[in-house]
Amino acid sequence: MKLISPKLQFALALLALASAPVLGAAPNDTEQQAWDDFVAWVKVQPGVPNRSEWQRYQEKLVADGFTAEAAGARMGLLGKLRATHGSDLGRVYFNRLYAARDHSRFIATPNTFLVDVAKTLQPGKALDVAMGQGRNAVYLAALGWDVTGVDLADEGLRIAQENAAAAGTKLTTVNKSFEEFDYGEAQWDLICFIYTDAPVIDPVYVARIIKALKPGGLLLIERPHRRLDVEDPELGALLPKDFPNALPRAWDGLRILRYEDLLGVSDWQQTSANREQLKLRIIRLLAEKR
Numbered sequence: 602m603k604l605i606s607p608k609l610q611f612a613l614a615l616l617a618l619a620s621a622p623v624l625g626a627a628p629n630d631t632e633q634q635a636w637d638d639f640v641a642w643v644k645v646q647p648g649v650p651n652r653s654e655w656q657r658y659q660e661k662l663v664a665d666g667f668t669a670e671a672a673g674a675r676m677g678l679l680g681k682l683r684a685t686h687g688s689d690l691g692r693v694y695f696n697r698l699y700a701a702r703d704h705s706r707f708i709a710t711p712n713t714f715l716v717d718v719a720k721t722l723q724p725g726k727a728l729d730v731a732m733g734q735g736r737n738a739v740y741l742a743a744l745g746w747d748v749t750g751v752d753l754a755d756e757g758l759r760i761a762q763e764n765a766a767a768a769g770t771k772l773t774t775v776n777k778s779f780e781e782f783d784y785g786e787a788q789w790d791l792i793c794f795i796y797t798d799a800p801v802i803d804p805v806y807v808a809r810i811i812k813a814l815k816p817g818g819l820l821l822i823e824r825p826h827r828r829l830d831v832e833d834p835e836l837g838a839l840l841p842k843d844f845p846n847a848l849p850r851a852w853d854g855l856r857i858l859r860y861e862d863l864l865g866v867s868d869w870q871q872t873s874a875n876r877e878q879l880k881l882r883i884i885r886l887l888a889e890k891r
């Protein structure tokens with residue numbers, strides 16, 4: 602039985618795409634133009650984004666007069682540029698996904714790990730990194746937290762503000778990448794990384810986040826990873842790879858309160874009938890700044 606739907610593959614591809622570094626070797630003008638043309642085309646496609654758009658763009662190039670060979674070469678170039686320019690495309694994809702209000706690829710209710718942890722806490726100042734459409738940030742704000750959400754996708758932030766207003770609460774939203782955002786120093790009682798590919802095992806980034814936490818402040822991470830026991834030919838390459846205990850090692854400057862590495866149901870996948878059958882490797886970490 603085939604359990605992994607094309608939709609899930611695409612959602613996970615977005616997670617992988619979201620991890621593309623913002624900075625990289627600059628393409629030359631012709632390459633930049635090719636990339637900009639592609640992103641502009643993707644931006645105006647109707648409905649929920651999907652991977653067949655790469656194929657359709659190749660067909661469009663041929664319809665525009667490219668030879669089949671030239672169109673293939675252009676797609677090869679775009680595939681290469683995605684490694685360094687993926688964040689442009691990530692913004693467009695996530696904006697379209699959020700604008701379509703289609704929740705078949707992610708759940709719109711708050712993350713259960715966060716809900717479980719938040720129950721035990723006094724509200725304070727929280728930062729939701731790569732907040733998306735605000736399902737977690739709005740939940741915290743409704744509990745009385747002063748929440749800031751950062752995301753590249755401006756449409757996600759706009760919808761988060763709408764959701765906050767509908768819930769009778771407020772959020773601060775910042776349209777920046779997690780690389781650019783100024784996390785400050787001793788600012789936050791809680792920093793959340795929920796289903797984001799922010800570089801949470803990069804020592805330089807980890808040091809920025811630890812500095813930004815208040816003493817006693819908490820770090821919360823949940824995200825899917827590549828399984829360690831079996832290779833998954835369909836999903837393997839799309840999920841972040843780590844070595845066992847990579848997260849607790851990266852954050853050993855904090856007091857680890859909770860760490861789980863288990864097969865579970867991902868928040869970012871189909872919410873339809875096969876949801877309960879889809880088990881991904883999910884990693885959760887809760888740690889405190891001493």
Ligand SMILES: C[S@@+](CC[C@H](N)C(=O)[O-])C[C@H]1O[C@@H](n2cnc3c(N)ncnc32)[C@H](O)[C@@H]1O
Pocket residue numbers: 616619620623688691692695707730731732733734735736737751752753754757777778779780794795796797798868869
């Ligand atoms: C899989 S979604 C998760 C959203 C939210 N945390 C949730 O759990 O519903 C990943 C989010 O990361 C955002 N994103 C991708 N790359 C980013 C970057 N470099 N900086 C900030 N946000 C980014 C996307 O716009 C998207 O909203």
